Amino acid sequence: MAIALVPLLATLVESSEEVNHHMLQCLHATAMRHFTPMSDIMVASDNTWFSEKHGTVVKKSAQITMPYLETDFWKELLQDLHETEIWSLSLHLQNKSGKKEVLPRKHGNYIIISPYHDHEAVVTDISHQIKKLSNSWDWNPRAKFAVLLQRIHMQENSTQQLAADIFADLWLSRVVNAVVMVPTPNKHSNAMGTAPALQMYTWFPYQPPGHCADVRDAVLLDQWVVDSKGNGKFHYNIPLFPNKIPTNFHGCPVTVSVFEFEPSVMKESSASTTFDEGTGIRLLHEIVRKGNMSAVYLEPSHAEHWGLPYGNGSWSGGLGQVIGGQADLLAAYSYYRCHIINEIECSIPYFIDQIRWYIPCAMPYPRWMSLTRVFSPSLWLSFLAVYIVFALLMWQAVTVSNRFSLQSTNNHAYTSLIKCLFNFWAVILEQSISNNPPRIAAIRVVLLVWVLFCMSMNTVYQTYLTSFLVDPGLQHQLSSADEVFNSGMEFGFPFRWKPFLTDLSGDRYRHTHNCKSFRECLNRTSFTHNFAFMGSAIATDYMIAAEFTSSDGKPLVCSFDQIFTIQLALMTVTKGFIFLDYLNRIVSQLMDAGVIEHWSDNIKFTAILASATEMDLLAGEYTQLTLLHIQSAFYFLFLGYTVATIAFLLELTRYVKQLVCTPKRK
Template sequence: MNVILTILLCCLMSASAEAKPHILQCLHDIAERHFEAGSNLVIYYSMGVHVNLHAPSKYVKSLRQVESNLLQMDIHTWDLVLADFYLSEKWTFLHVQSHDEHNSKYALGRKHGSYILIAAHGQIEEAMEDIRQQIINLKVRRDWNPRGNFLILLLQTDTLSEDAQKKLAAAIFTEFWKYWVANVVVLTSCPETRRPDADSEKDILPVLDAYTWFPYRTPASCGEITEAILYDRWVLDKEGNGHFLYNVSLYPHKIPKHFHGCPLRVSAFEYPPVMMRMKTDKDGTISYEEGIEVKLLHEMVKRTNMSILYRPPPPDNGYWGEDLGNGSWTGLPGEIIRGYSDVALDNFWYKCHLINEMECLVPHFEDSARWFVPCAKPYPRWTSITRVFKAYLWLGFLAAYIIVALFMWIVVKVHYKIRSSDTHNDAYTNIIKCFLNFWAVILVESASDDPPRVLSIRSVFLMWVLYCWAVNTVYQTFLTTYLVDTGLQSQISSEEELLRSGIEYGVHKAVLFHIPHLASKHYPRRITCVTFEECQARAAIKGDLAFVFSTLNMAYVIAEKYMDGNGKPLICKFDEVISNQIISTPVQKGLPMMGEFNDVIQYVIEAGLLEEWLKNIKYKATLTSAKDFSLPPGEYTKLTLEHLQSPFYFLFLGYLFSVVALIGEMVLRWKAKPHYK
């Protein structure tokens, strides 16, 4: 099939060797000089293209002559134009017609390099609507390139005056500038009033006018379109050969390096450590005084000599935006797509590959999403006196006390039964007194010093004394440590432990867009964080919520807001990373100063300034929160009533039991006495 198509195109070219239209020469010349070889070339036109170009026959001897002395670009001529581009094999050729409903679904896999758009309407309104519709159809494609070279061919404009053609060209430039397209050339037929004024000495005849514009021609223009400029003209000599009169580049560099204070519209909201200390003046002007991306933005506008115009934060907690499902977004991406702002900041996780209507600057930082959970709470101080030993050790100690005391009582009782002549010591024959004596040994108090003079009995007593001495030594050694630092309860340290813990976990909508698996059934207790501050506060204060969020942001927020009086964090993170994310700056697609901004970002990264800025900001946050710390000065800690809660609690508990025992004894004694009426 390709062979047949090639043979057919060659036949068309051979048949027209003596009738090659001058418009074909003009398009071929522009393509050869200005369209990069190997790039994608898009030709877009409406069906039924037809043009009439008037010219005296003496200047077009080698061109095809038809009735009424007209040059017509009909379907046959248009086929020759397409054949010429196809056979050159210099560009990847994409031929688009306005009726093609599937053209937006087709993509070449890389950006388009050049465009040729043809409008077949002679009236300004109709031509503008035709061009506008073509732009809309092209810009929805993923390979749309607003930085490409655009050639607009207006076929039926020979009846328009020069002023009308300039107005039409200016209107076209205005329409293209809505999408930041600057490299546009409009080709129109020369007005009929110019034909009698041909230069007879040079034997040239103007045929096509090439209009262009310069968005920053004057320092105060800031991209405003003032007028179209007649930049060059396609002329014919008497042999019918065409060329450009001035032979200048039709696509000169139009974007300056300095923009003379032109405003850069920026969408942002307060989000540490990248955008901090937002202030609003009386006139409504918004400014940010601190932050990594604030400093980076200042470097970019300093390089390009622009002024910053901050927009108010997105309404309804839009933040990083939500995909509404119909190609539109809320939040920062929505403001970029709708053209409200030129640049968006605030730790923007890269998603320009998912949103066709905007593009991103080179990444300038790396972030990660992690689980953040409440840090383990300290044990209550009243438990300090009991936490020196584990529960099973206390039970073992109690069991040893009961067993040894009973054993001692039984042995003594048996001894006195065998040797009834010995003096009885009721300190060990009375079971209650025996238990009290062994309890006194535990408390390092004096006990009865006259146990039976039997080696085995006194050996048991000595072993109990040594055992209690060892236990007391260990207990008193660690008691002070537990009084000062009660220790921490169990810390959730993995996702498995989190899922078993039973607490809820919050995920912000912006995070869920990048990590969709968090919405699966594997996380049944997931809730949506309306604001990230809400989830942070709940996790730190109530301690009943875990959440997934940015490591970069939380490192600063924890250091500044969520530290306890001892300088320990209230929110902890898992070591495992859920997802690594690169941070970039979204801009409108085709933003002219994007190249300069990328250069600044590259220089800042190579200089290590971003890490240095972040380090300084974290250090200031630590100093700010340190003023509320209650850490003791020096190496030692003074014990206060707060530290001795546990001993006093047990003291009062002992007093309570003593009073109850006293009252009980008195009641029993009173009941034991006879009462006479």
């Protein structure tokens, strides 16, 4: 029996060598014609099919054990690609595990080889290889895929169905630009003296029109034919990787994860039942309109609409829908996270957003302080010191003058320090004083200087007093993150930022509150004045303009110039999203035309006009003074009355006591 198998074994080995030679020729021609120069080629295969023993590769089979020349095929394939010096090569073997290396760029081309015979085994093998490859950060579903089936020998109809099943499995990983190369079952020469050796199958996801990425049939695209001398070539010589994304999708659906996030996604009015306004919605409508697509909206059920990681690799919210494949993209703009989440891709950015601090606006000073805030505390102290010094000078000058004067004085208004203080206080209040000061030049010069000084101070004070009565000014406004931390007030930010803003995980931000929505944090900041938070400038500034302004049009929440970080605002799509290049082209055109910026300004301006209907219109350039403006004057007036009343009662009490304690004369 063993002797009878020798001719069969020799025939199979010779046939295998011939097929491998044609495959190498075909792969070389395919790479030279269609693979982008200077890109990467990933060569993948399931080498669990082989085991090395004494330097010979052995096929494990239940019936027979036979030598094959797969090692020669692999060696010749890699050597052929390497010697071209056109591409960089990577080798992926399923049963080899080790440290994953992240290339600085995505793979541009893939060669996937399956050594199995059976239809089901081939599909399973390709599926496992694709899953292994897709777990890598270097995975690129938009690359060019050449799938080579080494040992398939079946009828043409079965070969076509096998290719269709492979395409259906590739589509699960969003791979479209693929060619399946199968040894041809019919090797008879044609009239031109060539015999087909390999058949190249592909599929078109949107042909015929209305056929929406539903894999039904594989299309025979070309054949690798061999002449009598063993030289091979493409029979039809047509591109193996044609453009498969049309400009008209004939109503094919795109699934969108949508939730309210102003000003990107929102409702045009409170009566609306769907999200029909916002920059993200307008952009989505433009993409759908230009491509003749239909949008299917899917709203996340999780309370955290954006999504948070569960810890097992899955996410909640809208991001979880995109990662899980339930949705193709997020309608609301999101920040670039493609460097930390392998299961998503990002469009080109159409906004540059800032994450900055939002703090309570500075409170106005109490109006009762208006009388004292005209001058600074240091100036008030200086004025008091000058007042006391001038009173002392006047008192000492009068005392010395009376001591050396030969005539007695009839005016005792400046003969004591208390009297000088009272008279000088009267000058401050612009009241009259003694009409007959001592007729001594030095004394009168001191008095004249004091009067001129008080007149100047009163003029300045009264000039600015009205301004302070109308506008008392604002207290200190927080102007940096350090001041926020040192102020003792609570602060927060959306916890969904932690995965991609690693600085927020530091000790400085340990005791923070989660801002599930910017509106929630704006409410707390504007009405309690004891909370600060970090927010998106685009979203937060819009909400402030639309809802958080006072009746006179001033914002209830403020920010300072310090920027925490700058983020790229873009669309997040599922890995391998087939419309990504089309989407980027539309976004680029709209940005170049300034349409997206116009949408943003228009939406914000409309919100400002809507909120302006509730504002109080200013009466004009001038402000009418009311009791509220001059309440500080009444406070000091009542304070003076109170002090005077207390002084009067004390004097009256003392007088009564003196009357009681004084003995009556007989």
